Amino acid sequence: MLPHQQLHGQSLDDIVVAIPQTPAHGAVARLPSQVPSSQTEEEDFSGGPWAAMKAERGLDERNSPCFLHSYSVAMVLRKAALKQLAKNKVPNMAVVLKSILHTHPDAKAVFRDPTGKAYWW
Template sequence: RSPSQCSSSQAEDDEFSSSGAWAAMKAEMGLDERNPSCFLHTYSVVMVLRKAALKQLPRNKVPNMAVCLKSILHTNTDAKVVFKDPTGEIQGT
């Protein structure tokens, strides 16, 4: 089925399937999100949101993060984005 025939949720699910972009990125970089010391685990969307709420991010910054770009909205002065990984979504600028 071509991407144009898939629903939005099907296309998003495909990103994180065993043959999707997420799996390709992990294979290319040799990453395993199940490994507790891997930044995919320590800085997943859900963990970043949790650490931010608890003020546990170093200098209030995320040192490493791998995400898919779900959407981008250009404004006159900036851009607003929504990033996604298998654990959830997070907004950014």
């Protein structure tokens, strides 16, 4: 989708970013075939701390005004690809930190939510 094109009634959920690109903020999308799936990763979100956080805050990611939906990993990557993040910033996001790799001046982190993974450095 080109920047001058209108969405014409489409929601961001309907837009698919076909080619993963590295936006200015450094998040990298992976194609579903590149991301190994495991039952343990799915279980990360069916209970435990993720479910407790949602219950405590009264959040439901199926509700589109909820930031769990509007700023999920998948939606943030879509919005970044379409340059729809104000000042390239995400105001609210809830993720699980899957791993962190410390390098001398920086660090690389893998964040996950029920919609996917994001790699930031």
